[in-house]
Amino acid sequence: MSILKYIISQTQLPETGVKNTLKLLEDDCTIPFISRYRKELTGNLDEVQIADIVKYKEAFETLEKRKLTILKALEEQDVLTPELQKKIESTTDLITLEDIYLPYKKSRKTKAEKARQFGLEPLAKIIMSQNANDVESIAFKYVKNDVASVEDALEGARHIISEWINERTDIRNNIRYQLDRYATITTKVVKTKAEDEKAQKFRDYFDWTEALSRIPSHRLLAILRAEKEGFIRVKIAIDDDAVLAKMENRIIRSRNACADEITTAIKDAYKRLLLPALTNEALQKAKDKADESAIQVFAKNLKQLLLGSPLGEKRVLAIDPGFRTGCKIVCLDAQGDLKYNETIYPHPPKNDATGAIKKISTMVEAYKIEAIAIGNGTASRETETLIRRIHFKTDIQVFVVSEAGASIYSASKIARDEFPNYDVTVRGSVSIGRRLQDPLAELVKIDAKSIGVGQYQHDVDQSKLKGSLDLVVENCVNAVGVNVNTASTSLLSYVSGIGPKLAENIVNYRTAHGAFATRTAIKKVPRLGDKAFEQGAGFLRIKDAKNPLDDSAVHPERYDLIKRMAKDAGKSISELIGNSTILQKINLNSYCSDTIGLPTLQDIIKELEKPGLDIRQQAKVFTFNQDIKTIADVTEGQLLPGIVNNITNFGCFVDIGIKESGLIHISNLADAFVSDVSEHVSLHQQIIVKVLEVDVARKRIQLKLHK
Template sequence: MNQSHITKIARELKLKEKQVLATAQLFEEDATIPFIARYRKEATGSLDETTITTIRDRLHQLQELDKRRDSILKSLEERELLTDELKENIMAAETMSVLEDIYLPFKPKRRTRAIIAKEKGLEPLAQLIFEQGDIDPIAEAQKFIDQEKGVNTVDDALQGAVDIIVEWVNEDQEARAKIRKLFAEKGIIRAKVVSGKEEEAIKYKDYYEWEEPIKKIPSHRLQAIMRGEKEEFLTFHILPEEKDALAILEKQFVKDSNAASDQVRMAVHDSYKRLLSSSMENEIQATSKQKADEEAIKVFAENLRQLLLAAPLGQKRVMAIDPGFRTGCKVVCMDSQGKLLHNDTIYPHEPQNQKEKAAKIIRNLYEQFQVEVIAVGNGTAGRETEGFIRSLNLSGDNVVVMVNESGASVYSASEVAKKEFPDYDLTIRGAVSIGRRLMDPLAELVKIEPKSIGVGQYQHDVNQKLLKEKLDDVVMSCVNMVGVELNTASKQLLSYVSGLGSKRAQNIVEYRDENGPFKSRKELNKVPGLGPKAFEQAAGFLRIRDGENPLDASAVHPESYHIVETMAKDLKCSVKDLMRDESLRKKIDLNKYVRDKVGLPTLNDIISELAKPGRDPRDKFEIFSFAEAINTMEDLKVGMKLPGIVTNITNFGAFVDIGVHQDGLVHKSELADKFVKNPAEVVKLQQKVTVTVLDVDIPRKRISLSMKKGR
């Protein structure tokens, strides 16, 4: 472990070194972020998951920097180019760009114009001119004419010398740092439509003639422009004013006003226009994209967290419908555990229009399976199907709920779905998924690749490795925050439990199938491939209802059971009594149980768990309905006030489903009667809201909405 990394991160995050060191050591022991945050508070000083994740990511960045540093040192040493001063500079480099700038003059490269000029013996002439003494460059150049070397004229000699100076300017560390800063602070992004593609590129109309400072451009706008270029509809450049760049370089390199200085000035201009500007533009594009990617992924990750932690309906008997027009509506009935009991297809819409037959099927199934809730997918024909079901006036306390079916088709075509339902086609699997995600969104959505859930923006354009890592972090965080029922959880859900992964999750399911339900957490030690380390990481997040030990239903870690047992013994009661009776818990003096590795943070967590063992932290489920008779964009009128549900949050606003098969946008300027910088601070995913229709653009499929009360 590199102590300098620990010191640097502690300074950057304003933490104590021992906090960062303890976290880094736990990572080296393969501890997961949820485990460290929940069960190692004494070691880290109660760091939360966000800070622990930042430490992990920063450690990785510094390790990558060290790897590159070692690679550069090795290359220089092998080519006998490494001096003490150069090594000192390389070791002191704190960023990848500074490191690469130091290495650039020594980097193996193709035969450039400067290399060719040096081979012709023109470096002494370049040095003489670069010093800008009171010389006659033409007279000096005549001394280097050599037809055997290909230097036939004075112009050939001068051009070769200038080419060498051009490269010196381009590879100068100070010059690159100054120009890099200029691009970052004063670079302008200019986009325009590709000539002749004005109609084809209509969705990028806003960027046909666009310019904006790169340091001010929002991430979503930059990503839109970059996507437009990728699709060959737009072109764009990020450049500062050329005169500003040349002024900086001339100030650094042009030291006089004589004939030699004129040659240097010529080299400076050529260097910027031919080499340095394109190099810096590539850099600023890469760094701007990285920043935009990180912002987009952050928004995506927060949206995903909110969706995964959406309120579960719970264990109810559900009829789920995957709606459709021509191909019909797929209907499935499930028991309160989500087990498929029956499936059918109805055709209540055009072209078949078999309303009476469909109504009879639904009524019979409703009675036969004692359905408590009906889930309808919000895709094609969703609102029409919802209206049809409501028109049946089914008896009992029936509830019809629209369910976001984004990603259901991905699940239905997956290997997971094929294994779960080998005898059913895609449409039936999709209907089952719609019903189950109403019952428990987290348990069902973990079966889908996170980026396919559809709560992000430009998810196919961002860094895919970073996206996967961050979204996996979110899924793992949510799964472990809620806890997992060991005896009913799917392999997919178990695989996100701290310390398990896919293989151990499969082993748990196979052991459960062969031996029946787990009776205690201790029994996990019998699962093949699940050793002491994995048990330590996973056990506290796995729940066993009605097991041998009542603590197995809680988030109290088995390593702390002896503490609870001692508490109960001291109070002359059982552990069950302690969990049932608040008055007994109030008698506990936690300070009596503080030990070297167990402090008040852990003890307070234990007491909280004893009060509400295994409590689900998610909100209580609430029913939501769209406005009746508003089913398509054509039904909308400016000024209408409608109920809606937030489906996506971006840096520029929130998308709201109002039941017309096209989400409307509430721009952040319309989110509240006050200034809104970050939409995520005002709205949450799945939040029920009331919106006012501001504008309806049917050709472009755009709906503008407002949440301002004064509208």
């Protein structure tokens, strides 16, 4: 099967779109570039569909590589026949491929291999023929040298038969079918660990049984973590008697002495070889499915977080609150540059609220602060209360900002390079302030899985997780666009076609030569060639550029086309931009050609109507219930304002302004059945919740979404 047919069979996407996308990928085009600027070639495939093509392209290449390895091994063993080669080459999945290769694998010295060395394979063949009646007499002929008795001879023959049964693809596939349909996962607590304090969070799984095919992602990952930490034992089971009966029906054709030996060999093959291998395979398959589900949740949450509402270019005072160590304060200008830092001690043990208020008021006035960002960690509510007591001379907006991952950033090389003369506490405060100004620009500096907006992110396949999250970050950065004259190296590195090294070169060139005046000036950056410019130019913005198109998502390759549109309309490009009346009258069909069609032309018109428009909504002030300070203040029946701070498959967690987040279980999101939590809430959404239950001892709060 060709790569084209393989991908079409897996994705059901149109052949022309897949074929052209593969060619673009071979030409080193990126997913954002292809989905945005090559719509005619792909048939208007979006970034998710193109990512699927990339995924199955990689899967096909992995499969083909494994085929070559196996064919080479079989050639070296001199067992490769034309029929076997054809069978291998036509295989479309790795499991089937490994089943075909199984009989030829050079493994450790097995019981069957040892029996062959004792010369017992002919006896095994006689038994499998099922024609002999006096098996013991035949076996007696093989009693010699290392074979001490008739029973030893028969046992060795059975080991060989067990291996043959293990290698039968039909038998393996039938057991796989049974596992897929009927397997259960059962857990039992390790008695010596039952009272362990760390084990208590897994106590729901001390004695648990569930169908493996229906277990939710979060539950399986929790069970596997509990097993890994040694608190429980996990078993995958099916109806052994039913499976053995099916195996006997497939293999045994007579009811003589041979059948008795084969029956014993079947049981041995099943319990010693087939069941352990195939239950492990089934559990891994379930784990892969759980990983995929968890990664999808994480990716969806991360996208919502990265595309969170920015305040924009405003002067911000940011506070990393604390008790004993004080509140670390920084003043940032509209571009996020650090202008001043200070530490105040308004809370216990020093309780210098008066001095803190005076210092904050002075800083707000001195640096013309327009907004205040307060981290949502320890002492956040107390600090917010303090800030709201201050009577500022101007209208100051106050925001509570998520600190998730701020400590990771503050200790990172990126932070040390940005602020070599400041300690981690100052860097953390800067990160909080910048997150308010532009969440995307700041969060790209942090390893995505450290942001903490997923479920069991440390338990899933880390390579797949990284690939998925990197793709999300790349798509978000390019969807928003990047100001090339202010963007950090971290942000620029995610721009289509740029990468870390070119991003560093761009920043170094900008530092040495000043701001870029035009998009074409970016070509002067060392090692930034035509291909990188083609891939990245449309996503890079030049603010206040001489050519207004340089601050838009219109690709430079289409500038001449827009000049022609403006000329045909009797207007300049500047007069055309933002003029919906004229733009809507343009006959797009007259500008279609072999290289540009209606999808791209419609994108261009949409962009010209509102060039450089940020797809994100602007940040809004949110206020928690000021009477709720701790979990002890929360009571059943209360209606409280909250912010969704994490989404999982089983529900969402809500920050109601205290240390403990409440949970809205999926069943409490709506009166009707809910299949997807994200259809009802989004990350950082401001909502009203009703308190259903408060468990102070376990620090758990059950909530319901209030419509």
